[in-house]
Amino acid sequence: MKKHLITTEWNEDDFNRMFLPGIAIDAVIFGFHDQRLMVLLLQYKNTNAFALPGGFIMKHENGNDAAQRILKDRTGLSNIYLEQFYTFADISRHDTSFFKKIMKARGMKPTKNHFLLNRFISIGYYALVDFTKAVPTTDLLADECKWHDLKELPPLIQDHQQIIQKALSTLRQDLDIKLVGFNLLPETFTIGDLQNLYETILDTKFLRTSFQRKILNLGILKMVDKKMTGAAHKAPYLYKFSTK
Amino acid sequence: MKKHLITTEWNEDDFNRMFLPGIAIDAVIFGFHDQRLMVLLLQYKNTNAFALPGGFIMKHENGNDAAQRILKDRTGLSNIYLEQFYTFADISRHDTSFFKKIMKARGMKPTKNHFLLNRFISIGYYALVDFTKAVPTTDLLADECKWHDLKELPPLIQDHQQIIQKALSTLRQDLDIKLVGFNLLPETFTIGDLQNLYETILDTKFLRTSFQRKILNLGILKMVDKKMTGAAHKAPYLYKFSTK
Known part of the structure; x- marks a missing residue:
């Protein structure tokens, strides 16, 4: 103990x-x-x-x-x-x-x-x-x-x-x-994961396309891989937070 | 003492x-x-x-x-x-x-x-x-x-x-x-006073027209009077902060 x-x-x-x-x-x-x-x-x-x-x-x-x-x-x-x-x-x-x-x-x-x-x-x-x-x-x-x-x-x-x-x-x-917010996620995540997180914390909903655009425009995410789901054509990209 | x-x-x-x-x-x-x-x-x-x-x-x-x-x-x-x-x-x-x-x-x-x-x-x-x-x-x-x-x-x-x-x-x-910011000003002030205040605190300059539009659009200022300067046609309006 x-x-x-x-x-x-x-x-x-x-x-x-x-x-x-x-x-x-x-x-x-x-x-x-x-x-x-x-x-x-x-x-x-x-x-x-x-x-x-x-x-x-x-x-x-x-x-x-x-x-x-x-x-x-x-x-x-x-x-x-x-x-x-x-x-x-x-x-x-x-x-x-x-x-x-x-x-x-x-x-x-x-x-x-x-x-x-x-x-x-x-x-x-x-x-x-x-x-x-x-x-x-x-x-x-x-x-x-x-x-x-x-x-x-x-x-x-x-x-x-x-x-x-x-x-x-x-x-x-x-x-x-x-x-x-990134500190609440595993090292790699999809934009969907990030949107869920923001929506939960702020208790609101965002349009998928505008959320994606806004976040990617910040230039703080780095694409690392495709998420393996078995359905290749649907696999979303995995990102991680990119420190300057 | x-x-x-x-x-x-x-x-x-x-x-x-x-x-x-x-x-x-x-x-x-x-x-x-x-x-x-x-x-x-x-x-x-x-x-x-x-x-x-x-x-x-x-x-x-x-x-x-x-x-x-x-x-x-x-x-x-x-x-x-x-x-x-x-x-x-x-x-x-x-x-x-x-x-x-x-x-x-x-x-x-x-x-x-x-x-x-x-x-x-x-x-x-x-x-x-x-x-x-x-x-x-x-x-x-x-x-x-x-x-x-x-x-x-x-x-x-x-x-x-x-x-x-x-x-x-x-x-x-x-x-x-x-x-x-209003707490730093006297009870009544002009939009120019307010812009000076914001510019000083933020150490930056704003365009006069866009600052005025942005601040008035917030709907938190109440027009109270004209400032008496002797030159009537140039006298700016006086405002005060309007609590809801």
Whole structure:
């Protein structure tokens, strides 16, 4: 079993010796599967509560490195594409009822100075991963780490619903400006795959011919091969993203 | 003289009783004047060091409310238009040499546990204010608070140069998507004023006719009056931003 950086028994001082106090990172990890946009969530047994994967920044660690470390722990993937999108710092997010519930469900004592019961601000990152390559992995407190359809989300703790919505609206904005969508696809893909992805994220439909023209005109795709389907005359071309 | 929330003699514990530990806010306050984009900076005597206005989040305060409070302290303005754009959390920003210099220049002792010498992450906000209404006001440590031309910035402490660049690139992106530019103008303005503003922020030139057509087609401007110039036949129309 994986050794965790932290134990559930830590009080405030234990925590503060290793991590920056009062600062969390929450990650909205997007995957694309079966024409659905998926998000990775942790579940806690006996609580019916779901949460975004997250973690903390070590005393001698850059914030962005902490985010990469946390994402690697939850997906097994290195060098994940990620964007920091917003820092959530409302007092109202300091709702400890959920953590008290989990701690009790695990036979832990929610002592007054337990680090989980402090006020945290949370730096939100969204990540785009290749669904076929990620290996969802639980953390210290969770019982399960699974993909969920963004359109059928379970009840989420604290402001995690709001964090996901903000991540999605940022992703939609970034899709054109930064052309980030490719990170959700395998290395090679057809224009049809790409159109499905755009349509799913933006929740809209495009005309096949105009989508194809617009994307090819950007000059960022490189044709690599024909997809082998058995029906040669129908085989669509495979492309990959071509970095300058 | 304005009473400050904080004193320069505070150690870590004093600070942590009132504020969230290790979290700062830095504000890039933009103003538009004389066809130049200006930014508000603090200066410290005998140091030749300049810095963005900033502050901290109180224990029972929302992050965004703290930003509004800090902006009001530095400009005298309430309900400022602001956008949180990025949280800076690199270790390299933990460069205390500047604070030690200031403290010495003021006859203060840079004791080991002085709160200013801790590692801080900083939540970056940019603010758009009406240049004619803002009243720049110094903070506890600074000797001067003044507007500077964005194109002629003095030497800045820590990562403040990087924070300004990121604020500017976000503002440029937001200009079209969120139509935020109006916040930099007085309540009424001509299409020419608006074009100057866009050209200055985006550092580019537009054709007068096509800019006018594009902006008027958005349907967000309301004609209010003719500008009185004495030459009636040349007087341009005055507009104001029309919220739906």
